[in-house]
Amino acid sequence: MDNKYDVIVIGAGMSGLAAGIRLAMFGKKVCIVEKHIITGGLNSYYTRSKRDFDVGLHAMTNFVEKGTRKRPLTKLLKQLRIPYDSLELEQQKNSLIHFPDFKLKFNNDFELLLSQISEYFPHEVDGFNKFVEYINEYNEVALDNKTFMAKDVARKFLKDEYLIEMIFCPLLIYGSAWEDDMDFSQFVIMFKSIYLEGFCRPKGGVRTIINLLLNKLEESGCELKFRSEVKNIIKKDGKVKGVVLKKGDILYADKVISSMGHPETIKVLCEEDDLDKETQNNDQRMPKVGPLSFCESIVCLDMKPSQFGIDDTIVFYNNSSQYHYQKPKDLYDNRSAVVCFPNNFTNDDLEEGIARVTFMANYNKWHELEKPLYKEHKSKVLCDSLEIIQSIYEDFSPQVTFSDVFTPTTIKKYTGHFDGTVYGSTDKLRDGKTKTEGLFLCGTDQGFLGIVGSMLSGISMANLHGLME
Amino acid sequence: MTAQEVRQVVVDIIADIAIDDDVTTIDDATPLREQLDLDSMDFLDIVMELKKRHKVEVPQEDYPELATMSGCVQYLTPKFQ
Numbered sequence A: 001m002d003n004k005y006d007v008i009v010i011g012a013g014m015s016g017l018a019a020g021i022r023l024a025m026f027g028k029k030v031c032i033v034e035k036h037i038i039t040g041g042l043n044s045y046y047t048r049s050k051r052d053f054d055v056g057l058h059a060m061t062n063f064v065e066k067g068t069r070k071r072p073l074t075k076l077l078k079q080l081r082i083p084y085d086s087l088e089l090e091q092q093k094n095s096l097i098h099f100p101d102f103k104l105k106f107n108n109d110f111e112l113l114l115s116q117i118s119e120y121f122p123h124e125v126d127g128f129n130k131f132v133e134y135i136n137e138y139n140e141v142a143l144d145n146k147t148f149m150a151k152d153v154a155r156k157f158l159k160d161e162y163l164i165e166m167i168f169c170p171l172l173i174y175g176s177a178w179e180d181d182m183d184f185s186q187f188v189i190m191f192k193s194i195y196l197e198g199f200c201r202p203k204g205g206v207r208t209i210i211n212l213l214l215n216k217l218e219e220s221g222c223e224l225k226f227r228s229e230v231k232n233i234i235k236k237d238g239k240v241k242g243v244v245l246k247k248g249d250i251l252y253a254d255k256v257i258s259s260m261g262h263p264e265t266i267k268v269l270c271e272e273d274d275l276d277k278e279t280q281n282n283d284q285r286m287p288k289v290g291p292l293s294f295c296e297s298i299v300c301l302d303m304k305p306s307q308f309g310i311d312d313t314i315v316f317y318n319n320s321s322q323y324h325y326q327k328p329k330d331l332y333d334n335r336s337a338v339v340c341f342p343n344n345f346t347n348d349d350l351e352e353g354i355a356r357v358t359f360m361a362n363y364n365k366w367h368e369l370e371k372p373l374y375k376e377h378k379s380k381v382l383c384d385s386l387e388i389i390q391s392i393y394e395d396f397s398p399q400v401t402f403s404d405v406f407t408p409t410t411i412k413k414y415t416g417h418f419d420g421t422v423y424g425s426t427d428k429l430r431d432g433k434t435k436t437e438g439l440f441l442c443g444t445d446q447g448f449l450g451i452v453g454s455m456l457s458g459i460s461m462a463n464l465h466g467l468m469e
Numbered sequence B: 001m002t003a004q005e006v007r008q009v010v011v012d013i014i015a016d017i018a019i020d021d022d023v024t025t026i027d028d029a030t031p032l033r034e035q036l037d038l039d040s041m042d043f044l045d046i047v048m049e050l051k052k053r054h055k056v057e058v059p060q061e062d063y064p065e066l067a068t069m070s071g072c073v074q075y076l077t078p079k080f081q
Helices: A014-025 A072-080 A110-120 A122-137 A150-157 A161-173 A184-197 A206-220 A262-267 A363-368 A371-392 A408-415 A450-467 B003-017 B040-054 B060-066 B069-080
Strands: A004-010 A030-033 A045-048 A051-054 A089-091 A094-098 A103-106 A200-202 A223-225 A230-236 A239-245 A250-258 A269-271 A293-301 A312-318 A332-340 A353-361 A400-406 A439-441
Touching: A004 A014, A004 A239, A004 A450, A014 A030, A014 A072, A014 A206, A014 A450, A030 A250, A045 A206, A051 A206, A072 A184, A072 A450, A072 B040, A094 A161, A103 A110, A110 A122, A110 A184, A122 A150, A122 A184, A150 A161, A150 A184, A161 A184, A161 A312, A161 A332, A184 A450, A200 A206, A206 A450, A230 A250, A250 A450, A262 A269, A262 A439, A293 A371, A293 A408, A312 A371, A332 A371, A353 A363, A353 A371, A363 A408, A371 A400, A439 A450, A450 B040, B003 B040, B003 B069, B040 B060, B060 B069
Parallel strands: A004 A030, A004 A250, A030 A223, A094 A312, A230 A269, A250 A439
Antiparallel strands: A045 A051, A089 A200, A094 A103, A230 A239, A239 A250, A293 A353, A293 A400, A312 A332, A332 A353
């Protein structure tokens, strides 16, 4: 039968593509179903006024030099059989954690952060070194790790809350599904991938990665169906049977790997006998929807950041000693922001100057806005973005040649994530297993993070549940 | 297949898996994990490639036999007959 597969993968984002490649590589009959018309999911790309933009990518984390063994980046390239050099990685120049009283610089050489801490927090050097040692020895990717909060662990090593807030700031905003804190395993993943490894950017941005994945996918013989939104995942007697697409087709498989997100997956799960019923009983408790979403301005400039003396790649800005990583009460929170200058990687292959400024945002507030008001608030986001850059760099005064703003509703529209959540649910399933036999999760809600993490998630779920039988 | 040919089969597979590694200098007596960037996930790949390319099956309890190149050759040669 043409509609019978060994495995169906839902979603052609980074994790779904990686899972599909691994399974098809070893002869499984696999189909990836994607609701959108392009691949990449949260890490996709788009074109506006003849300019190419990346959706989610400020930088890729987990930078290591070619040949570095047993690190996430080299592991995943090996598993997908992609040569390291094909990414043409450019490293960050340096990044900055910018609080009112202290500014900590870091780059891909961990010594810089250590020296900054010994300069500004000399009383914490000892504790920080011991904390790093503890982090280094922790196996953050063990699939049976329990969930406990990272700030409790950090406080065993560090006494100065100011330093704790500063260290946590980049890690929270680049990956925490929780407010103000994060699960310790995820903290370790983030700490290693940002501070111990570092930021880089493939030449050509996220398209380079996606194109490499698509070539591998084609080579492997994996099928990919676009415009194929899943209406239901069918189960019978506790086992998964396949999926029903919105356009009516039914695809069958004894294994389904879903990258839609945890609550998003459970929501469409349906007993085979109930498929035609108006109301479908779902006896499962709904996993929590993650509270965090973002809005971001992308601004094209008539000058490069370096012409204003800016050599930072990413700035984590916060205007007080406490970092509020929370769903804002209002549309967005301009007390903190992430500012990214994609020009400031070792080799600048971009034609114009670009700045991206990200704020935490509240999905419901944006969702309620009528169209004219929505537009008005988007322009306010843009003004605030430029103001924040100017508050960090006094001399920054370029002409804006183009700008675009996305909001939580944009994220919801393109990814289908409830409430436009970016780092997913706080109910992670680290081993990927749902209560339905044969139905597995991969991607953010399995618990690995970032572009590298999401690909590793797809790989490890495919290996564990699809290949090792 | 001779022992030498079986060795080549394994080298070819490893070359495809550890794409950024040099496979021309493998020492047959030293564990492969120590010389090359291979972990347990990659050993799974070696086993699956053997099955895919040569229909040779290695049950999970026999994985330790593949630790070194000489171990691979010794264990796999009878299976290629």
